[in-house]
Amino acid sequence: MRTQLPEAFLATSQGQRANEILRACVHCGFCNATCPTYQVLGDERDGPRGRIYLMKEMFESGEPNLIASDHLDRCLTCRACETTCPSGVDYGELLEIGRATLEPKLQRSLMERMKRFFMLRLLPHPHRLARITAPVRWLRPLLPRRLRPLLPIASGKSVASSADDSTSVILLQGCVQRQLTPATNERLLNICQRLGLRAGFVADEGCCGGLALHLAEETHAQERMAATASALNEALPDDGVIVSSASGCGVTVKDYGRLLAGTVAAEDGARVAEATLDVAEFLLPYADQLTASQPQLRLAVQTPCTLQHGQKLPDVVTQILEAVGYELVSVSDPHLCCGSAGVYSVLQPKISSELAERKLAALNSEQPDVIVSANVGCQTHLAGRSKTPVKHWLELIE
């Protein structure tokens, strides 16, 4: 597409990148077809092609544009558009630049600011989250559905086994995962032990920065990313790997090389990113040593966007589950987001609920016994409204 970005913007590295990405877009509209918000809202401006155009306008005019902001806020950052785009447009990166340009200039409402503050200061802090949520876990069924995911399904006890010198596999606990769905980390540690792998957690692992990135809180995100990169880098031996069992964290950590480029943490970031694998990717070579813990169950797989579109790994989970002998039911529109999308469910409850209902209908259409996910956000989001139990797929593997 033709672009006319101001010289001053083009002189920045962000401006350069934005220009490259915009120019790669040929305005064919293919991406609208697989965009969840376009499907729900049917408005060009709520599809990737329209959002790209709004950002182009904003960059060209050099003015923040409140209309663009509404439509960018409604974007899930699911990146289904990237998978669909034949022209290789890096939409996610453009969106990051667009949001970062807008956010400082926006005057958000008090309610909106409070929600964002709460999300940013609470969710990524396991201890704070625990203090608040654990005593009221029993309230979960009484809460309005969209708040339920914020309370833990089971009480979180921190899993022992910290990484030490002999550890070669570092397991990311995930700040939200360790609190809301602790069974995942426990199971993963058991599996690793059974496979004879020297695996452990990093004690001072904080939030990877993914949440702040989602909220376009750039400074906060940079701080979190740098701290996590440094902690992981220190614990990471030569030839070691970092394994993420929450695809929402994995997608961020794997991108540290780019996200931290040009900062003091660049080297740590690049090394850590290079060593990071999603747990399914990591376990696939061991598939013949794994078994199904409840082989009689029929499963419906929900592949998180951060795994299929973000990490470009659409099939790894199904491959493992099939390898250990599970029967998987077919699920229509597997590329569509469930509406969880980090903090989206709180910030855009209407669209989020609509997407969750659609996703559950698709998952349940062949009456599976269990729905499995690969990301804590999606898991709790769906579990909050599903009659069929929703688990992390690791819970069904031994």
Place this chain on the structure above:
Amino acid sequence: MTTPLVLEMLRANLPAEGLITDPKAIKPFESDGLTAFSAMPWVVCLPDRESQVAAVLRICREHSIPVVTRGAGTGLSGGALPVAKGVLLVLSRLNKIKRIDAQQLTAVVEPGVRNLAVSEAAASVGLFYAPDPSSQIACSIGGNVAENAGGVHCLKYGLTVHNVLGVRGYLMTGEPVAIGGEAFDVPGADLLAVVHGSEGQMVVITEVTLRLRQIPRSKLVMMAAFAVVSNAADAVADVISAGIIPAGMEMMDKLAISAAEDFVGAGYPKDADAILLIELDGDVDEVQANRTAVERVLFAASADSVVVAESETEQARLWLGRKAAFPAVGRIAPDYYCMDGTIPRKAVAGVLQRIGELSQRYGLQVANVFHAGDGNLHPLILYDANVDGELDKAEAFGNDILAACVEAGGSVTGEHGVGIEKLDAMCGQFGRIELEQFARLRAAFDPDGLLNPGKAIPTLTRCSEVGGMHVHAGELPFRHLPRF
């Protein structure tokens, strides 16, 4: 015109967020799939119900406001380009599949339903909708009817017009019209054929009854690689002469192969000068017999290799690359200008050679992708819109290509329509009498010319300016006819 009053009337007849008036918010609607053209409408209307469409039309007609209908906005000829001071009526929210009748083999859909969504929904009862434009993932059925869209499978199963049984919609007056129906033949003139390809100038379509077909029992896709483009072109003609009608027969040249391969990794041979993708379908025996025959023809035409995809996934992957080829070319150059000419099959090799020469002369690269079976050529002229003058060069190049098509006995549009983009080319292809007939036919539906004005049919004045028509002493003939 009492603008605020009209706005109020429109607003009263549209859902929340269904009327867009702020220019900043309208901006993303200024172009369709052809970004070389852009224009800002007065307002954008996004109805979510048929009755709202009728209301918008009634109001606009009363106040003489032009209306441009838009489906998914994937059109490549600027058909959905807004007109200044006009309403852009976007039907993307009318996207329900109303019913699929497995006995009657029909589907009744709203106009905003995506083409591919029909086949996806029909698959559970063993049926599919045959016309599959490469943009099928995104383009709407309403837009398909308005452009009489073609696709890979049209070689065997016909264009949109051959697969639609009925259309319902509204005239510019807001009056409902129903054309055709579920039966295979209806009394009276065949108005269905008239509405197909009418580019939003006759009826705003709000419901389409589609003809579905049984998914064939057996199917395979062959990929043949050639070191010489003209051999591939000859092979196409030879397959048809051998009495075989493949379900689809498509060709891509080197540049297109490379771009598509980078997107899908389908295993296209990047070192080949051209590939042919051929789909055979039908009963098991028929498919196997045809396979042997086609292989023989391909090797006789000097194919270097022939690969056969039997699994559904492999077949889908081979087609995915072809269907994504246009936008995939965006990986090679920032902009492309997609041409759409048809030529007799026998002329393919000659026209391709001419395009190659023109490419040299203009200094712009061309990727060729086309529905080889029906001679529908899509040369993609690569250019960079950020470089001054390149678009003009690309357009001039494009016009030369179309002239070459007409010279070879073909036509200036295969399936993408005339829109705004091929108005001048129309002057070259048609004479005054024909153009005036087109205008009269259109006027029978919309006497005031408010629906999608300025597209599809060039005015005689325009043609006289581009020199495609002779004007005597500054006077145009038939002065009583409206010139738009």
